[in-house]
């Protein structure tokens with residue numbers, strides 16, 4: 001039935017992905033809004049499929065393609081990225097489209113060989129492509145662009161020159177499940193794209209800047225950016241590219257982020273006073289209890305904060321386990337140019353502060369003030385000290401904001 005046709009994002013170019021409404025955890029990144037895996041079908045003299053979906057949804061993708069053409073007629077399958085959310089339905093497609101040729105970057109080919117030995121990789125007709133390689137579909141020309149470390153070594157993108165559509169794979173994505181396909185049809189798209197950047201692309205700022213430069217060199221100025229997750233950018237193309245530039249540069253605002261956990265409320269009391277002091281200094285403040293907030297959202301808060309205060313009670317001679325986990329996660333994402341302060345409550349020998357200091361050295365944040373510890377419970381004078389510290393942190397946040 002014609003009215004069941006998948007969304008046509010441009011003449012002859014269809015979205016044939018799937019919406020994963022119940023996705024709540026994407027390899028550890030919490031996704032309260034769900035997600036999608038976007039695949040795209042271009043119908044020209046040759047028929048090309050750009051990326052696939054998570055294997056569990058391959059039937060749904062094939063059904064969607066069938067509403068446009070018989071999947072057996074697919075000539076070209078473009079694998080922009082070997083990660084499973086985009087490649088694990090390639091075996092299902094290659095089984096049906098027996099004459100299809102597969103295209104991938106050189107590292108992409110190597111990755112596909114390792115992942116899909118048992119699914120028939122050896123039988124696939126695969127061609128390695130690189131930046132600038134073109135593939136004619138008839139009226140349209142695909143051009144490939146290697147997007148190394150955005151976010152894996154194999155990552156690649158595909159540009160349709162005539163339509164000026166950039167199929168950007170993981171770059172410019174957002175984890176959100178929606179029946180809408182475009183950025184101007186949804187709310188909070190910049191916020192969602194920021195959360196995505198903070199958790200997926202943050203370590204690769206210098207590569208992102210290099211990549212943006214490469215687009216200019218290649219004269220790629222897309223009218224649409226169609227990522228492999230979330231909605232397609234058509235109204236906000238320039239906005240999202242500029243935002244990537246800012247995030248990659250490590251821009252921050254005058255904001256104090258207070259991250260903590262607590263067993264009996266003492267560290268929390270200190271945290272609340274620090275928040276109060278920072279508020280009085282006039283800066284933006286956020287408070288995040290690590291067992292009550294998603295770490296992926298907390299990372300987004302951290303991305304544009306210029307100062308972070310981290311509080312932990314001592315547990316078994318060390319820091320509280322959520323703090324340890326979060327610091328480990330954060331370190332891997334390598335946020336830049338942050339100043340920090342540590343605080344917490346202990347009962348006898350202590351140990352949380354020392355353990356946190358060790359972690360923070362690795363993170364290369366800059367310590368701005370001596371840490372503050374209280375034994376068991378903060379009294380009024382301790383609270384006042386915390387408020388004063390909060391105020392000072394606010395002043396430092398203003399000086400350290402970077403744009």
Ligand SMILES: Cc1cc2nc3c(=O)[nH]c(=O)nc-3n(C[C@H](O)[C@H](O)[C@H](O)COP(=O)(O)O)c2cc1C
Nearest residue numbers: 263264265266267313314316317346347348349350
């Ligand atoms: C399971 C557990 C283990 C603890 N281990 C230590 C420890 O090894 N060293 C120490 O100084 N205090 C230890 N404490 C005491 C806490 O650090 C102390 O009660 C502190 O005030 C808790 O702060 P909070 O109210 O923010 O949770 C421990 C407390 C609990 C409940």
Ligand SMILES: [Fe+2]
Nearest residue numbers: 081083151170
């Ligand atoms: Fe990926």
Ligand SMILES: [Fe+2]
Nearest residue numbers: 083085170228
């Ligand atoms: Fe992905």
